[in-house]
Structures are given as C-alpha cells and as structure tokens.
Amino acid sequence: MESITNLTVHELVEKLKNNELTSEEITKAYIDRINEKEKDVDAFVTLTTDEALNESKKIDEERKENKELSEYAGIPIGIKDNLCTKGVKTTCSSKMLENFVSPYDATVVEKLNKEGIISLGKLNMDEFAMGSSTENSAIKITHNPWDLSRVPGGSSGGSAAAVAGNFVPWALGSDTGGSIREPAAFCGVVGLKPTYGLVSRYGLVAFASSLDQVGPITKDVKDSAMLLNIISGHDEKDSTSYDVEKKDYLQNLEKDLTGIKIGVPKEFFGEGINKEVKEQLEKAIETYKKLGATVEETSLDVAKASLAAYYIIACAEASSNLGRFDGIRYGYRAKDFNSLKELYVNSRTEGFGDEVKRRIILGTYVLSSGYYDAYYKKAQKVRTYVKNEFNKAFSKYDVLLTPVSPSTAFKIGEKCNNPLEMYLADICTVSINIASVPAISLPCGVDSNGMPVGMQLIGNRFEEEKILNVAYKFEQEIKFRENHKPTFKK
Amino acid sequence: MANNDYELIVGLEVHAELSTKTKIFCSCPTEFGAEPNTHICPVCMALPGALPVLNEKVVEYAVKAGLATNCEISKDSKNDRKNYFYPDLPKSYQISQFDKPLCNHGYIEIEDDFGNPKKIRILRIHIEEDAGKLNHNEFGSGSLVDLNRAGVPLIEIVSEPDLRSTGEVDRYLKKLKSILQYIEVSDCKMQEGSLRADVNVSVHKLTEPFGTRTEMKNMNSFKSISRAIEYEKERQIYELEHGNKIEQETLRWDDLEGRTFPMRNKEDSQDYRYFPEPDLVAIKLSDEYIENIRKELPEMPESRKERYMNKYGLSEKDSNSITSSKYLSDFFEKAGEISKNYKAVCNWLNSDVARILNEKELEPEDIPFTAEELAEMVTLIDKGTISSSIGKKVLDELFENPKAPSKIIEEKGWIQISDENAIKEVVLKVLSENEQSVKDFKAGKDRALGFLVGQAMKQTKGKANPKMLNEMFLEELKK
Numbered sequence: 001m002e003s004i005t006n007l008t009v010h011e012l013v014e015k016l017k018n019n020e021l022t023s024e025e026i027t028k029a030y031i032d033r034i035n036e037k038e039k040d041v042d043a044f045v046t047l048t049t050d051e052a053l054n055e056s057k058k059i060d061e062e063r064k065e066n067k068e069l070s071e072y073a074g075i076p077i078g079i080k081d082n083l084c085t086k087g088v089k090t091t092c093s094s095k096m097l098e099n100f101v102s103p104y105d106a107t108v109v110e111k112l113n114k115e116g117i118i119s120l121g122k123l124n125m126d127e128f129a130m131g132s133s134t135e136n137s138a139i140k141i142t143h144n145p146w147d148l149s150r151v152p153g154g155s156s157g158g159s160a161a162a163v164a165g166n167f168v169p170w171a172l173g174s175d176t177g178g179s180i181r182e183p184a185a186f187c188g189v190v191g192l193k194p195t196y197g198l199v200s201r202y203g204l205v206a207f208a209s210s211l212d213q214v215g216p217i218t219k220d221v222k223d224s225a226m227l228l229n230i231i232s233g234h235d236e237k238d239s240t241s242y243d244v245e246k247k248d249y250l251q252n253l254e255k256d257l258t259g260i261k262i263g264v265p266k267e268f269f270g271e272g273i274n275k276e277v278k279e280q281l282e283k284a285i286e287t288y289k290k291l292g293a294t295v296e297e298t299s300l301d302v303a304k305a306s307l308a309a310y311y312i313i314a315c316a317e318a319s320s321n322l323g324r325f326d327g328i329r330y331g332y333r334a335k336d337f338n339s340l341k342e343l344y345v346n347s348r349t350e351g352f353g354d355e356v357k358r359r360i361i362l363g364t365y366v367l368s369s370g371y372y373d374a375y376y377k378k379a380q381k382v383r384t385y386v387k388n389e390f391n392k393a394f395s396k397y398d399v400l401l402t403p404v405s406p407s408t409a410f411k412i413g414e415k416c417n418n419p420l421e422m423y424l425a426d427i428c429t430v431s432i433n434i435a436s437v438p439a440i441s442l443p444c445g446v447d448s449n450g451m452p453v454g455m456q457l458i459g460n461r462f463e464e465e466k467i468l469n470v471a472y473k474f475e476q477e478i479k480f481r482e483n484h485k486p487t488f489k490k
Numbered sequence: 491m492a493n494n495d496y497e498l499i500v501g502l503e504v505h506a507e508l509s510t511k512t513k514i515f516c517s518c519p520t521e522f523g524a525e526p527n528t529h530i531c532p533v534c535m536a537l538p539g540a541l542p543v544l545n546e547k548v549v550e551y552a553v554k555a556g557l558a559t560n561c562e563i564s565k566d567s568k569n570d571r572k573n574y575f576y577p578d579l580p581k582s583y584q585i586s587q588f589d590k591p592l593c594n595h596g597y598i599e600i601e602d603d604f605g606n607p608k609k610i611r612i613l614r615i616h617i618e619e620d621a622g623k624l625n626h627n628e629f630g631s632g633s634l635v636d637l638n639r640a641g642v643p644l645i646e647i648v649s650e651p652d653l654r655s656t657g658e659v660d661r662y663l664k665k666l667k668s669i670l671q672y673i674e675v676s677d678c679k680m681q682e683g684s685l686r687a688d689v690n691v692s693v694h695k696l697t698e699p700f701g702t703r704t705e706m707k708n709m710n711s712f713k714s715i716s717r718a719i720e721y722e723k724e725r726q727i728y729e730l731e732h733g734n735k736i737e738q739e740t741l742r743w744d745d746l747e748g749r750t751f752p753m754r755n756k757e758d759s760q761d762y763r764y765f766p767e768p769d770l771v772a773i774k775l776s777d778e779y780i781e782n783i784r785k786e787l788p789e790m791p792e793s794r795k796e797r798y799m800n801k802y803g804l805s806e807k808d809s810n811s812i813t814s815s816k817y818l819s820d821f822f823e824k825a826g827e828i829s830k831n832y833k834a835v836c837n838w839l840n841s842d843v844a845r846i847l848n849e850k851e852l853e854p855e856d857i858p859f860t861a862e863e864l865a866e867m868v869t870l871i872d873k874g875t876i877s878s879s880i881g882k883k884v885l886d887e888l889f890e891n892p893k894a895p896s897k898i899i900e901e902k903g904w905i906q907i908s909d910e911n912a913i914k915e916v917v918l919k920v921l922s923e924n925e926q927s928v929k930d931f932k933a934g935k936d937r938a939l940g941f942l943v944g945q946a947m948k949q950t951k952g953k954a955n956p957k958m959l960n961e962m963f964l965e966e967l968k969k
Contacts (some may be wrong), residue, residue: 040764083539084537084538084539090538090539092538097538100538102537102538102539103532103537103854104532104537115528201539202539202540202541203539203540204539205538205539206539206716206769207540207768208768209768210768237541237543238541238543239542239543239612239769239770239771240542240768240769240770240771269531315763317765317768319569319573319763320573320582320583320763320765323573323575323581323582323583324536324538324580324581324582326575326577326579326582327637328577328635329535329536329580330537340577342685344575364763367573367763367764367765368763369761369763370762372763372764376765
C-alpha cells in the first residue's frame with residue numbers, strides 16, 4: 001500500500017474527514033511498510049505497532065459513533081527516543097537507559113495523545129542526541145533510505161529516515177545544534193527547529209538545556225506547520241517555555257512572497273561547503289527571485305564563533321545534565337564494584353558510549369575552577385554577540401537563507417574516527433541554537449549521487465510563520481517530492 | 491596562660507528549612523516523618539526529562555528572612571547548579587545560588603559578653619534545595635536512599651566572622667532562630683534537622699591577622715556547637731603554641747568523644763563547577779513586591795517587648811524571656827487575653843513552667859497543654875477556687891496528663907475550702923491545739939500567726955482559702 005504511506009498528513013486528514021480512509025487502514029498500511037522496509041533502514045528502537053493498531057480501531061469506532069474527535073485523531077506518528085513515553089521504553093539510544101521506562105509522558109507526547117495521534121514507536125538517534133549521523137547510537141545504526149550505505153544524519157536520524165522511508169507520516173525530533181535540520185536535509189524531508197521556548201522541553205531527556213528544542217520532521221512544509229500547531233505553547237512545567245500568544249501556523253502559508261526580503265549571508269557559503277550543495281542553493285535563490293522575493297547577499301560572520309561557543313556550552317550543560325545517570329535510582333548499574341566511587345565510575349564507564357564520555361569530559365573541564373572564565377563565561381559572551389548579530393540581520397531581512405550542512409549524507413563509517421570533522425557538519429546549524437531563533441530545513445535539489453541537498457531558512461524569534469511561508473512557496477514551486485524519491489539502494 | 495593572648499573568631503553558615511507546604515521545585519509535600527519515598531515525583535527524584543519550577547513562596551520566605559535581618563534584597567538574582575556526586579543528591583547537582591544571592595549585607599543585633607549591643611553582620615542569604623537522606627539498611631549491606639527530603643527548600647544564612655565567644659555564638663543562633671520563627675518562615679526544629687549550622691573557627695593573636703580556619707559541618711544542637719567551638723579553639727591554640735600550622739580542613743565533631751576528627755582537607759576539596767541553572771529563568775523582583783513583603787512582616791520581638799512592658803507592666807527581664815520564643819510569646823498573649831491577668835500568666839511561664847521545661851529538657855513548643863488551660867488555672871486562682879499552692883499541683887498535672895484544670899481539681903478534690911463555717915471549725919481546732927502560739931501572738935510575736943495558718947493548711951491539705959484563714963485567725967485572736 002505504497003500509495004497510503006506516500007500521503008502527507010494533511011492529505012490523510014482530508015481522507016479521514018471524507019471517510020475515504022479509516023485510521024485502521026492508514027495504520028495497517030504503515031505497519032506493512034515497516035514490516036517490508038525497516039530491516040533495511042533500522043529507524044526504530046522500539047516498535048509499538050500492535051498497540052497502534054488497537055488504538056486505530058478504537059478511534060475508528062469513536063468516529064463512527066460521531067464522538068467529538070480532533071481532525072488528527074487516528075493519524076500515526078513516530079517519536080524520537082529521547083522523549084519520555086509512559087509505559088514504553090525511552091532509551092536515548094544508550095546502554096545507560098536500555099531498559100528504562102518512564103512513568104510519565106513528555107508534555108509534547110501528552111499533546112499528541114490528546115489529539116488522538118497514535119505512536120508507531122520510538123526512533124533511533126545518536127546516544128543522548130550527541131552526534132550528526134546516528135552512528136553514535138548504542139542500539140543500532142540507521143541507514144539512509146536514499147542510499148543505505150549512507151548515514152541519515154543525526155541526531156534525529158531515526159525520525160528523518162522513518163519519514164523519508166514512509167514508515168511514519170511524520171515524526172518528532174529534537175534539535176540542540178542541528179539535530180532536526182541536518183538529518184531532514186540528508187533524508188530529503190522537512191525539519192523545523194522552533195524558537196527556544198516555543199515548545200515545552202518537559203519530558204525531553206536533556207542534552208543541553210539552554211539549546212534543546214523539540215520540533216517536527218515531516219514530508220512537507222504544511223505538515224510541519226500542523227505539527228507545530230499541536231506541540232507549541234506555554235507549559236507551566238517548563239520555566240523556559242514562553243508565555244506567548246498561540247498562533248495558527250497554517251494561516252500564513254499561501255501568502256505571496258512579494259516584498260519579502262531574503263538575506264544570504266556569504267560566510268555560510270565559504271570554505272568547506274561542497275560545490276554541489278552551493279549549486280543547488282544558488283538555483284534556489286533564483287527560484288525565490290522568480291517568486292517575487294528580494295534576495296540580497298549579506299554578511300553574518302557568526303558560524304565559526306558559534307561552533308566554538310556551542311561545543312563549550314553544550315558540553316558544559318551536558319556534563320551536568322548527565323550526572324543523574326549514576327546507577328543509583330534507575331538505568332544501567334555495573335555488576336562489579338567495591339565502593340561507591342567504583343559504582344559510579346564503572347556504571348558510567350560501561351553505560352555511556354565514547355562520544356558521550358568525550359563531551360562529559362570536555363564539559364567538566366570547561367566548568368572547572370580556573371577555566372570557567374576562559375571557556376564558559378567567554379562562550380556566553382560569544383552567545384550574546386551572536387544574538388546581537390542575528391538581531392541586526394533581522395532588522396534588514398525577513399528570513400536568512402543558508403545551506404543546512406556543508407555536504408550531503410556521507411557514507412556510514414566515513415567520519416567516525418574524526419570527531420572534529422564530524423563537529424564541522426554542524427557549522428551551518430549551531431548558530432541558530434546559540435541565537436535561540438527558529439529555522440527550517442527543506443530539500444532544494446539533489447547532488448550528482450542523487451542525494452538530497454537541504455536549504456535552511458532562518459527566522460527571527462517567534463516568527464515561525466514567516467519561514468514556513470517562505471518554505472512553503474518554494475516547495476510548491478519546485479515540487480521536490482514529485483520529482484525525487486528515496487530508492488533504498490544498497 | 492597563653493590562651494588569653496588568643497582571640498576566637500567564629501563565622502556561621504546556618505541552613506534553615508523553610509516551612510512552605512510544597513518543595514522548592516515541585517509540588518511534593520515537605521511534611522516531616524512520612525514513610526520513605528512517599529513524597530517524591532519525577533522532578534525531585536531527577537527522572538530523565540523532568541524540569542524544576544521555582545516555588546514562589548520560597549522566594550517570598552527568603553525575602554522575608556532578608557528583611558527581618560536588615561539585608562539588601564537583590565532585584566536581580568538567579569539559581570546556579572552546584573555539581574557533585576552523592577547518592578542523596580538525585581540530579582548530581584544541587585540547585586543553589588552562587589554569585590547572585592537573594593539577600594546581601596544584613597545584620598542581627600545581639601549582646602556581647604558584657605551586655606553591650608553588638609551587630610553581627612550577615613554576608614548573604616540564598617535559597618537552595620535540601621538533599622535526600624541515606625538510611626543504613628537494616629536488612630542487608632549498604633544504604634537505602636530516602637528522597638522525601640530531596641527538594642525541601644532551605645535558606646543558607648552566612649554570617650561574617652564577627653563572633654568572638656561561644657556566648658555570642660549561642661546568642662546569635664538563638665536570636666536568629668527566634669527571628670525565623672517570628673516571621674514564620676521556618677519552624678527551626680533542630681531535632682528534625684530543620685536548623686543546621688556549619689561552624690567556621692579560627693584563632694589569632696590580637697596583633698596578628700586572622701588565622702587559618704577549620705569548618706565543622708551540619709551541627710544541629712546549640713550545646714554541641716558550643717562544646718565543639720571550645721574544643722576546636724583549645725586544639726588550635728595548642729597546635730600554634732607547639733609551633734604547628736593549622737590546616738584548612740573540614741572536621742567532624744564527635745559529640746560522644748567530645749573531640750573533632752578530620753574529614754577532608756583543602757587538597758581534596760571538591761570543585762563544584764558552579765554555573766547558571768539553564769532550566770530556570772532569572773529571579774527578577776520589583777520594588778513593589780519587596781515593599782509589600784516588608785509591610786506584611788509580623789511584629790518582631792523588640793516591639794513585643796516594648797508592648798509587654800508598657801501595656802502589661804512586665805519587667806524588662808520578664809519581657810525578654812517571654813519574647814525569646816515566638817511560641818512562648820504567642821502562648822503568653824493568648825493566656826493573658828483569656829484570663830485578663832497577664833502578670834500572673836507571665837509569672838507562671840517564667841517560673842514554674844520554665845523550671846519544668848528545663849528539667850525535662852523541653853522547648854516551649856513542647857508544652858503539652860494549651861494557653862486556654864493555663865488561663866483557666868490562673869482564673870481559678872484569681873476567683874479563689876484554688877490556692878496558688880494547689881495551682882502548682884495543677885500545673886504538674888497539666889504536664890503529666892493535660893486536661894481542663896477545672897476537671898483536674900474536681901477529680902482530685904482540690905477545690906478550695908471557702909465555706910465560713912468549715913474554716914471557722916478548723917481555726918478553732920488549731921487554736922485549741924496550739925495554746926503556746928496564741929500566747930506568743932498576744933505577746934507581740936507576729937510570726938506566730940504564720941505558724942497557725944500553716945497548721946490550718948496542713949490539716950486541710952492546702953485546700954483552705956488562705957485569705958479567709960488569715961482574717962479569721964486575726965479575728966479570733968483579737969477576741
């Protein structure tokens with residue numbers, strides 16, 4: 001049933017409304033698709049297909065009885081495995097939490113449940129969201145549906161691969177330095193990192209508290225707007241979530257681009273950016289001109305400073321956030337220990353993977369007395385500087401256009417032995433988290449290998465409707481999904 | 491002795507548990523004494539994904555404490571993480587305040603050893619969360635973690651090193667405790683650990699700069715604090731006199747052995763890696779908010795003292811002892827209001843009640859009877875239903891088996907004999923049995939009357955109305 005799983009959520013919603021499809025038919029189609037293709041992709045850590053099927057039948061019954069239901073009731077979804085789900089394992093793709101079951105739902109999961117949206121399972125990721133290829137998962141390696149020998153990006157690689165492979169109609173991911181946008185770009189789907197504070201972090205297992213945001217990974221821009229409508233909003237359980245008026249992100253999509261000013265910061269196109277990526281983006285710029293937008297080259301020299309500040313702030317916060325995984329109350333505990341210190345050391349040595357340990361050590365170092373001012377404090381100053389630079393840019397432009405990643409999806413194993421090179425994959429995305437602004441990643445073409453190239457549109461704080469509009473008009477114009485499909489080539 | 495050349499320098503970090511209904515970052519109850527791990531939730535047990543939300547009452551209480559100790563209240567404050575691993579600390583960091591505490595630069599006024607007023611400066615007051623508790627496992631090896639206390643709000647009140655004697659330390663702590671009780675931010679129950687102090691001690695010769703200090707952590711009895719400071723002072727002087735240096739270290743006071751033991755020295759002191767808590771937003775307070783709290787501060791001991799002296803005619807000494815405890819002071823006011831005899835209530839509280847509390851090593855909060863019961867007893871004496879000597883027996887009974895004094899005297903048959911005929915009968919009997927005393931009285935020895943009244947009291951087991959006895963004896967003797 002490829003045809004059902006190829007539909008977007010807004011198309012499914014229409015078909016449910018017109019009784020052309022039932023929730024059971026939709027859910028079954030996805031389960032069949034998973035049964036057929038998941039073995040090649042390995043996007044899921046935990047599947048909950050049986051529960052999903054039961055749930056879909058229940059919702060169909062309720063719909064028959066004319067019960068008042070949300071228009072999304074009965075639509076399946078996939079959830080990144082760092083979002084707490086009551087009764088279903090939340091592993092963060094770590095040995096540390098391999099068997100951890102949360103007794104509560106994350107706020108965003110609660111919101112999905114309230115809509116009657118059905119989870120098909122939990123999606124693979126880099127361990128504790130640390131990585132750009134999902135190769136840091138302690139559970140499995142996820143393959144890119146466009147080319148199974150390549151990575152899906154990360155850390156939300158399972159979410160992006162599952163959406164690209166039509167295993168789920170949409171998915172939730174999380175983005176600390178690019179973890180939604182980069183895998184979305186690598187897998188040819190749409191990913192949105194909302195403004196920091198727009199979506200509740202309660203129940204998102206923290207990596208870097210001041211940077212983490214939950215966001216949608218979807219087949220098209222309209223679906224992202226829909227999912228953002230569902231998950232956004234103030235949460236009294238998250239003090240850093242903003243109490244701003246709730247918007248309808250679907251309203252602004254069709255708006256004409258005449259008068260829209262797009263800035264293209266030249267620093268994002270410099271050294272290290274793949275030639276083919278540049279070419280596709282240059283084509284996108286031409287498309288925007290055709291659509292009536294004003295496109296101008298500008299300067300925003302924040303990428304390098306942001307990357308340095310990012311790895312200091314993110315690691316510092318992570319070193320503290322991951323302290324709770326101590327083998328005492330839950331999670332992995334080493335079998336052999338003779339003292340409290342050994343219990344800690346052995347549990348954490350055996351429970352965490354290399355990349356996680358690397359970042360804990362980095363973070364512990366930069367917070368140490370005597371180094372705090374030189375690293376953490378300075379990084380905070382850089383953060384203020386980056387915010388100011390973005391403010392300046394947004395006084396001139398509605399949105400900024402950049403690549404998402406210097407390259408398209410790379411080969412599995414290609415960068416595993418060089419963490420620094422892996423960190424550079426985040427060069428175009430981390431400044432957005434540092435500045436707390438929103439950005440969307442959407443496909444703008446393919447390279448000579450047929451791999452998708454991503455485009456990033458950055459907006460000012462709480463102006464998601466603008467980047468969604470600018471992304472939507474582009475998507476309508478180039479019709480990427482109609483022209484390109486993942487091949488599952490080996 | 492060389493000891494006299496040295497001056498003692500003490501600074502205190504006092505932790506007081508705030509008496510908010512719920513914890514500092516979640517809505518679990520703070521109530522003491524519940525079954526282990528029944529007052530916990532994802533936040534205070536640090537489950538993955540859980541986030542703290544600051545309890546506004548905690549800020550309010552801390553600001554109250556700051557205002558009551560003459561602090562400047564910071565309008566721009568924040569929370570920080572203090573990172574260290576210990577099984578009673580579920581997040582592996584304590585949310586505290588590092589460089590921007592809520593309150594700065596206050597003072598508490600006490601008396602020095604010569605009775606002169608002295609200001610003890612307060613460096614800062616900050617808010618933080620308490621850790622859980624480790625219980626030794628009765629059923630096997632190892633320890634069990636109880637997280638009921640994890641996240642109970644604390645304020646830490648840090649004094650400057652302004653204290654110069656154990657007497658000053660004791661008065662400072664008692665004053666601080668009384669202030670916190672008056673403003674109702676902490677019950678300061680030391681046996682429940684809701685008031686604890688880290689004690690920093692050093693000695694120096696007056697002509698020299700301050701010496702190296704040692705710290706004794708988590709002390710929760712005024713008596714132990716005094717003993718520990720005395721011990722540590724002598725130890726440090728002994729070391730210095732023998733040419734040794736004082737190491738900056740954390741010590742543990744052993745109350746049974748009466749000495750300190752080293753816990754850890756400066757080299758293995760922890761690096762707490764403080765940094766701003768990213769899960770919480772800055773604490774911004776308006777002038778209006780602070781002023782509203784200032785306006786609502788309750789009457790403090792000084793002002794009550796004045797009122798007791800002016801309105802109820804209490805002596806300064808009596809007013810001081812009554813106001814030293816808010817509980818006692820409230821008790822006094824209530825019993826006074828009911829009985830309309832403030833002076834009598836004060837006398838009972840400051841003499842017999844105080845003596846019994848002292849004997850039983852109890853705090854005023856532990857008085858087992860109510861202010862209403864004491865008031866009734868005072869009224870029964872005033873009405874002549876019982877004598878004050880029966881009153882003492884009633885008080886003993888109130889401590890042992892508290893119930894309405896009218897009921898006690900009825901059950902015990904302690905009602906005063908005020909019947910004229912009955913009194914006359916006793917008086918005549920005593921007079922006939924003590925002819926010598928009658929003679930003595932008539933010979934001008936007034937003391938004899940007291941003896942006769944005493945004899946009559948003895949015969950009535952203290953129940954005769956002493957006033958009537960007196961009058962009737964005089965009447966009969968003059969015949």
